[in-house]
Amino acid sequence: LKNIDLELPRNKMIVFTGLSGSGKTSLAFDTIFAEGQRRYVESLSAYARQFLGQMQKPNVREIEGLSPAISIDQKAHSANPRSTVATITEIYDYLRVLYARIGKPNCPQCGAKIQKMTVKEMVDIVLEKAGLFYKKNKKGETTILAPLVRGRKGEYYQLLYDLYNSGFSEVYIDGKKKDLSERIILKKNYRHTIELVVDKLFPEDFLGINKEKRLRLGEALETALDYANGLVKIVLPNQEPLLLSSQFSCPQCGFSFPEIEPRLFSFNSPYGACPACHGLGTETLFSKKPCPVCRGRRLRPEALHVLINKKNITQVVDFSIEEAIDFFLNLKLSPKEQKIADSLLKEILNRLQFMADVGLDYLTLSRQAGTLSGGEAQRIRLASQVGLRLVGALYVLDEPTIGLHQRDNERLIKTLKSLRDLGNTIIVVEHDEDTIRAADYLVDFGPGAGKYGGEIVCAGDVPQILNYKNSLTCQYLRGEKKIPLPAVRRKNNKDSLKVYGAATHNLKNINVEIPLRRFVCVTGVSGSGKSSLLYDVVYTYLANKLNGAHLPLGKFKRITGLEYLDKAVLIDQSPIGRTPRSNPATYTGVFTYIRDLFAATPEARFRGYKPGRFSFNVPGGRCEHCRGHGYLAIEMHFLPTVYVECDVCRGSRFDRETLEVHYKKKNIADVLKMNVDEAYLFFKDIPYLADKLKVLKEVGLGYIELGQPATTLSGGEAQRVKLANELSRRSTGRTFYLLDEPTTGLHFEDVRKLLEVLERLVKEGNTVVVIEHNLDVIKTADYIIDLGPEGGDKGGQIVAVGTPEEIARNPKSWTGKYLRKKIFSAIAS
Numbered sequence: 101l102k103n104i105d106l107e108l109p110r111n112k113m114i115v116f117t118g119l120s121g122s123g124k125t126s127l128a129f130d131t132i133f134a135e136g137q138r139r140y141v142e143s144l145s146a147y148a149r150q151f152l153g154q155m156q157k158p159n160v161r162e163i164e165g166l167s168p169a170i171s172i173d174q175k176a177h178s179a180n181p182r183s184t185v186a187t188i189t190e191i192y193d194y195l196r197v198l199y200a201r202i203g204k205p206n207c208p209q210c211g212a213k214i215q216k217m218t219v220k221e222m223v224d225i226v227l228e229k230a231g232l233f234y235k236k237n238k239k240g241e242t243t244i245l246a247p248l249v250r251g252r253k254g255e256y257y258q259l260l261y262d263l264y265n266s267g268f269s270e271v272y273i274d275g276k277k278k279d280l281s282e283r284i285i286l287k288k289n290y291r292h293t294i295e296l297v298v299d300k301l302f303p304e305d306f307l308g309i310n311k312e313k314r315l316r317l318g319e320a321l322e323t324a325l326d327y328a329n330g331l332v333k334i335v336l337p338n339q340e341p342l343l344l345s346s347q348f349s350c351p352q353c354g355f356s357f358p359e360i361e362p363r364l365f366s367f368n369s370p371y372g373a374c375p376a377c378h379g380l381g382t383e384t385l386f387s388k389k390p391c392p393v394c395r396g397r398r399l400r401p402e403a404l405h406v407l408i409n410k411k412n413i414t415q416v417v418d419f420s421i422e423e424a425i426d427f428f429l430n431l432k433l434s435p436k437e438q439k440i441a442d443s444l445l446k447e448i449l450n451r452l453q454f455m456a457d458v459g460l461d462y463l464t465l466s467r468q469a470g471t472l473s474g475g476e477a478q479r480i481r482l483a484s485q486v487g488l489r490l491v492g493a494l495y496v497l498d499e500p501t502i503g504l505h506q507r508d509n510e511r512l513i514k515t516l517k518s519l520r521d522l523g524n525t526i527i528v529v530e531h532d533e534d535t536i537r538a539a540d541y542l543v544d545f546g547p548g549a550g551k552y553g554g555e556i557v558c559a560g561d562v563p564q565i566l567n568y569k570n571s572l573t574c575q576y577l578r579g580e581k582k583i584p585l586p587a588v589r590r591k592n593n594k595d596s597l598k599v600y601g602a603a604t605h606n607l608k609n610i611n612v613e614i615p616l617r618r619f620v621c622v623t624g625v626s627g628s629g630k631s632s633l634l635y636d637v638v639y640t641y642l643a644n645k646l647n648g649a650h651l652p653l654g655k656f657k658r659i660t661g662l663e664y665l666d667k668a669v670l671i672d673q674s675p676i677g678r679t680p681r682s683n684p685a686t687y688t689g690v691f692t693y694i695r696d697l698f699a700a701t702p703e704a705r706f707r708g709y710k711p712g713r714f715s716f717n718v719p720g721g722r723c724e725h726c727r728g729h730g731y732l733a734i735e736m737h738f739l740p741t742v743y744v745e746c747d748v749c750r751g752s753r754f755d756r757e758t759l760e761v762h763y764k765k766k767n768i769a770d771v772l773k774m775n776v777d778e779a780y781l782f783f784k785d786i787p788y789l790a791d792k793l794k795v796l797k798e799v800g801l802g803y804i805e806l807g808q809p810a811t812t813l814s815g816g817e818a819q820r821v822k823l824a825n826e827l828s829r830r831s832t833g834r835t836f837y838l839l840d841e842p843t844t845g846l847h848f849e850d851v852r853k854l855l856e857v858l859e860r861l862v863k864e865g866n867t868v869v870v871i872e873h874n875l876d877v878i879k880t881a882d883y884i885i886d887l888g889p890e891g892g893d894k895g896g897q898i899v900a901v902g903t904p905e906e907i908a909r910n911p912k913s914w915t916g917k918y919l920r921k922k923i924f925s926a927i928a929s
Contacts, residue, residue: 101126102554108541110165113516113526115536115562117573118545119847120816121803122553124529125498127545129171132527133496134158136169167494167525172481181380182368183469186417188477189451189484191465196362198444199413202437203406205348205357214348214357219325222344223318226334229342230301240337242301244317245272246324247331247343249294255286256294263296270297295333298324358402365406365413367398374400417465420892421455424465428452454483457515458500459508462606462627462891475503476626479512486515491523501532502844505625505873506918509534531847533577537562544571550775550803576848583852583876585923589903590618590862590882595664597638597836597867601657605632606896612885613901614638616664616836619862620869621881623907623915624899627891630871631840635670639838642668646836665867666834669826673819673840677810680729681717684813685772685806688825690792691715694806697786698768703761713758714768721758723749772807779806795824798857800850816845820854827857833865843874851876875922878915879904886915 101123108114116124135158186192205214217225230242249256263271264280271278272295278284286292299320324332330347348357363369367379377383377391381398390396397404397414404412409431419427428449433441455461458479469477478500485495500516501509513535520526520540528535536542539562546557547570558568568574575581595616603609607629614620622630636654643649646668676687685691695711698704704713713721716728726732726746730753745751752759752769759767764782766774774782776796783789796802799820804813813821819842826837842858843851851874858868862882872878884907888899900910907913908920 101131104554104556106543106556106559108525108527108543110167110525111520111523112540113520113528113538114541114543115539116527116529116543116545117531117536117847118557119549119553119572120800120845120850121549122545122547122847123555124545125814126554128496128527128529129173129498131158131160132163132166132494133169133171135160135163136166136494137171139166140168167492169494169496170485170490171496172478172485172500173498181382181385181468181470184417184465185455185463185467185469185472185480186465188469188480189455191448191451192417193362194444194448195413195416196365198441198448199365199406199408200360200362201440201444202433203360203408203413205360205402206405206407207357208401208405215345216348217344217346219318219321219346222321222332222346223314225342225344226317226321227314229339230336238303240303242337243335244298244301244320244324245333245335246296246298246328247293247333248296248328249292251291251293253289253291255288256292257286259294260284268296268298271295272297296324296327298327360406364403365399372399372403374398414466420462420464421452422461422892425449425452425456425461450486451483454486454515455480457511458482459504459511459626459891462893462895464892473503475500478502479504482515486519489522494525494527495519497526497528497530499530499532499845500528501530501535503626503841503873505623505914506534506875507625507914513538531845536573536577537566542566544568544573546572548803549800550777552803572849573847581848583848583855583880586880586882592617595661597659597661597665599633599637599656599659602633602637602654603656604636604654605629606893607632607637607655608896610896610898612898614867614869614885615883616661616867617862617865618867618882619858619880620867620883620885621878622869622871622885622887623873623878624887624895625889625891625914628887628889628895629897630887632896633887634838634869634871639668639670642836643670664834665836666832668836669838671819671822671826671837671839671842673816673844675810676813676818676821680809680811682810683772683807684776684796684801684804684810684821687810687821688792688796688828690789690806693786693789694768694771698761698763701761701763707757707761709758709761714754714761716753721754723753723755725749726753728753773805775803775805777802792824792828795827795857796821798853799824799827800846800853814845816842819844823857827861831861831864831866835861835866837861837866837868839868839870841872841874842870843872843877848876855880875919878919879922884915886910886913888914 116128118124138157184192186195206212207214226242248259260271260280269280271280273284273286274293301317321332325346331343331345334342334344336342348360358364363371366372367374373379374391374394374397376393377398379398381391381394381396383389383391399414404414406412411427416424416427428445431445455463460476460479463476472480478498482497482500500512504512509532516526516528528539530536541560542562542565543559544557546553546555557571558565558574566574566577572581592615597614597616599612599614601609602612612633622634624630632654637656638659640651640653641659642662642665643651644653645662646665676682685694695714698714699709699711709721712718716722722728723746725748730746730749730751732744732746749755754769759769761767766782771779776793780790780793780797783793801817801820801824804817810818819839823839823842842854846854855877861868870877878884881904884902884904885898886900886907888895888897889912900907900913900916904919904923907916908923910916
């Protein structure tokens with residue numbers, strides 16, 4: 101960022117756009133959000149601040165009118181196996197309360213209903229049942245029994261003696277009435293049932309009920325409950341005995357139910373978690389086999405036997421979003437239950453409906469967070485924020501349309517606008533055309549990327565700002581610049597990879613033919629089965645057969661056509677490294693040759709320095725004061741840890757002696773600070789380095805530094821580094837390349853450059869298959885495989901196959917509907 105000043109309107113939807121690396125994220129997240137969060141944290145006590153991590157002031161002179169900021173980025177999901185869609189959105193918290201308040205417990209042993217009743221409720225039941233009988237038959241008796249022993253071995257001499265001394269006269273032993281004044285001998289090894297006769301009531305006690313008689317009945321019930329630990333048995337004439345409980349005890353078998361409270365339904369609490377797997381649902385932390393005790397349901401048996409409309413809590417979280425909405429909208433509750441559940445259901449349905457509105461209706465609530473894409477995780481986090489209904493907040497979002505089909509864009513935009521209309525300010529870093537046109541205010545960054553960017557090209561209200569002539573973004577939006585349709589679509593009906601009977605996840609036993617040596621796009625709404633087909637079925641099989649991998653295979657009958665291929669390459673958006681020590685130079689192998697160059701200089705040879713001297717990962721040449729990190733972590737006890745530049749190496753990572761060695765007047769730290777464009781010119785006379793760096797430029801990464809930590813690269817940047825690494829290798833012309841949304845984070849101009857690179861791969865005879873929603877990419881494909889028609893269980897089928905023109909004419913295809921306008925407007929122009 102080049103010392104920019106910017107004024108943004110409040111309570112508006114603002115879009116930051118521009119070339120990749122032009123400074124959008126630096127302003128939105130690293131400056132505006134960081135300062136908003138820092139100011140909020142600074143308002144807290146020193147005690148509270150120690151738990152909130154380091155909040156360094158961003159490099160900005162002044163920000164005025166700043167609201168408390170909330171970041172919703174693409175790194176929101178957790179690899180924790182306990183984290184699910186339901187827990188992220190807090191739906192599970194509301195479900196736990198719902199089941200604790202209106203759930204109906206059933207005995208895990210015998211299946212009988214368990215009902216906790218007050219003495220008053222029991223009195224009403226006895227009076228109703230007995231009164232109806234005595235009005236017709238003025239005879240018989242009602243006996244109040246206290247079940248003391250239920251099917252247990254023993255002589256029980258002392259128990260019977262104590263009952264007699266307490267003034268009781270009769271008991272039922274194994275169903276037979278006994279007088280306590282008699283000598284009763286029980287067999288020690290025989291299972292006995294002992295029921296104490298507490299009171300007997302006759303017809304006159306029920307006819308003309310008054311306060312005194314109600315009081316007597318209540319006292320009899322209380323006495324029975326005290327002696328039988330919360331259980332009472334009422335024997336009515338000519339009726340089945342009533343077993344009632346003042347606690348959660350089974351009236352049939354006596355099973356003692358724990359207190360039903362929200363933590364009973366928490367798999368993170370010892371009170372509710374399955375004791376065998378401790379709530380993981382699997383045999384071990386790293387196992388995929390379900391726990392043999394809970395069968396993957398995570399909870400103890402008692403929690404699984406509390407039902408609402410005949411469904412326990414795990415059955416509900418196994419619903420898809422769409423199924424869950426239907427379940428909660430059609431709950432059959434009593435007026436009392438409805439009153440209790442009303443506020444809980446409102447919060448649950450609010451979050452569910454939002455996820456359905458942004459195209460996530462195919463996800464199940466039990467889906468683990470670690471299996472979500474960045475775009476899915478971001479929209480789920482947005483669902484929890486919408487549920488909070490905050491006012492006066494600043495939301496900063498990073499490309500929320502990632503992974504979203506064009507069909508669902510409009511619904512997402514509507515949701516963002518509703519968040520704005522509550523009285524919030526929305527800043528969206530975005531390249532999607534629909535989102536840009538829907539914004540209230542547009543800020544375009546540029547004019548280039550990296551050191552060539554960091555300026556405001558234009559800023560203003562939409563659509564007036566779209567007429568700005570010097571904005572590359574506006575030129576694409578006006579149609580002056582465009583990604584052209586290919587002059588000819590490749591046709592090759594001979595060589596193909598044929599998949600038979602693919603049935604992984606939601607795939608419906610489909611047969612698919614993927615033409616080889618072409619540019620193929622796999623499309624469809626979110627959750628339609630694209631990744632299941634290409635990753636779980638096609639890539640795992642090819643990698644095992646061609647690359648010698650040992651990946652778990654998806655479900656399919658057979659795959660033919662391997663004789664046309666010799667290698668399979670997956671280029672996804674996972675990080676190129678998990679630590680700041682990994683960077684583009686180390687990943688692509690460029691750093692190895694750079695170190696060799698420095699080791700070959702006269703100064704290094706004179707000093708006896710080897711290539712390892714120029715590595716910050718091992719002792720020898722790195723700064724040992726900071727161990728090659730470039731910074732120091734200072735513990736502040738009750739304050740957050742402070743990270744400061746190393747006062748010895750000044751952030752260079754190397755010691756003084758190492759930095760004294762120069763190649764073309766640059767030391768090793770200077771080289772690592774170069775961006776790819778600068779490094780390409782610097783090393784243009786060294787073929788290997790120049791070739792590697794040229795490919796990084798061609799995929800649109802000329803602005804990133806060679807030593808930029810891998811942890812600071814976006815998923816799209818990491819994917820393009822991998823792509824560049826593959827492109828720099830010698831091609832056999834028989835490689836199967838699989839890419840997942842390679843346009844993530846790319847501006848229109850960057851998409852054009854990327855397509856040129858992919859085109860080069862196909863021209864060499866390779867097969868390039870991409871999972872994509874970007875219509876500019878889809879329209880340039882040779883062949884499209886469109887899955888759907890919907891997501892989840894309603895997907896997993898082949899909707900249409902063929903050229904983009906054929907897909908556009910297919911009325912059954914959602915992709916075709918939006919592609920139609922893109923293709924035929926391009927032809928018309």
